Amino acid sequence: MVDLRNGTTVAEFILVGFEQSSSSTQALLFALFLALYSLAMAMNGLIIFITWTDPRLNSPMYFFLGHLSFLDVCFITTTIPQMLIxxxxxxxxxxxxxxxxxxxxxxxxxxxxCILLAFMAYDRYVAICHPLSYAQIMSWQVCVKLVSTAWFFGLINGILLDYMTFRGPFCRDNHIENFFCEAPIVIALSCGDPQFSLKMIFADAIVVLLSPMVLIVISYAHILASILGRASSSGRGKTFSTCTSHLTVVIFFYTSAMFSYMNPRSTHGPDKDKPFSLLYTIITPMCNPIIYSFRNKEMKGAMVRALGRTSLA
Structure with a gap:
């Protein structure tokens, strides 16, 4: 234990996780999370493989989807294996x-x-509202620049948020009431006044979460207006079906992320934080490929072809 009176500083943290659960509950959670993690890795890995190797999926939508799956793989690998251990x-x-x-x-x-999901919404907007100019607007160079922008801002923002989280010394209790190092919980363990760091994290979340969300809302507002202006009801249904997968993923990811980083800490607690942390660290990355696969005939066909080639090999 760390004692404030003798000025000891924290050199390590203890992730409480699910250690207060019974042995049988922990064994059940291990089996469940291992199965979910394996499924998420297999599904995302398959999407990465087919979007980067199948020539029939050579379009911006699948280019973005491949990078989304790669981000999901990176995301869950930083948290779930440690939790399983x-x-x-x-x-x-x-x-x-x-x-x-x-x-x-x-x-x-x-x-x-977050940023990539906004670019994917923009891609759907261009494809539906400006189909004749789609190939010119969403060229290969533009797609590469958009993905690079998402990665660049993600890595730069990570430096800023890490600095805001760890800028002060830690000499309070070193128990983190979650299964991974989540910023608001770690900041609360800082010796100094954590309010400035929490406010900066909140302000950053507003920019990072709400700015892409504005682009997503604007894109889908234009898409909806374009769809409703079409005479054929079958055409409206087919067009909108290409967007429902992306909307479902956006709702899952943004709901959990906004709860974790845009709510006052007074409304949080271990029983509330863990379910939402699980939602965006493992459930969403697992559901993303399933949602896109079940809603897309081209994806299902590509998966069948890839699995068929694997079976033959």
Whole structure:
């Protein structure tokens, strides 16, 4: 334990996670999360493979989808394996450097995914509202620049948020009431006044979450207006069906992220934080490929072809 009176500073943290659960509950959680993690890795890995190798999926939408799956793989790999290990071993200690690195990777991948989802909405807007100019507007060079922008801002933003989280010394209790190093919880353990860092995290969340959301809302407002202006009801249904997968993913990801980083800390607690943390760290990355696969005939066809080639090999 860390004692404030003798001026000891924290050199390591303890991830509480699910250690207060019974042994049988931890065993059940281990089996469940291992299955979900394996499914998420397999599905996202398959999407990465087919979007980058199948010539029939050579379009901006699938280019973005491949990068979304890659971000999901990075996202879940920074948190879930560690949680699985902690469900088996009794030692839940993580070093200061490990906590900082994990938080940076979570921030980087999370912010990049927020921006990429906005670019995917813009891609749907151009495809539906400006189909004749689509190939020119969403050229290969433009797609590469958009993905690079998402990665760049994600990695730069991760540095800023890491600095705001770890800028002060830590000499309070070193127990983190979650299964990974989540910024608002870590900031609350700082010796100094955590309010400035929390306000900066909140302000950053407004920019990072709401700015892409504005672009998404504007894109889908134009898409909806274009769809309603079409005479054929079958045409409206077919056009909108290409957008429902993306909208579902956006709702899942943004709901959990906004609860974690845009709510006052007084409304939070371990019982509330963990379910939302699980939602955006494992459930959403697992659901993304399933949602896109089940709603898209081209994706299902590409998966069948890829699995068929694998079986033959």
């Amino acid at each position: 902690h469900l088996v071993v009794k030692n839940h200690i993580v070093s200061f450097a490990s906590c900082l690195t994990q938080m940076y990777l979570v921030f980087g991948a999370g912010v990049a995914e």
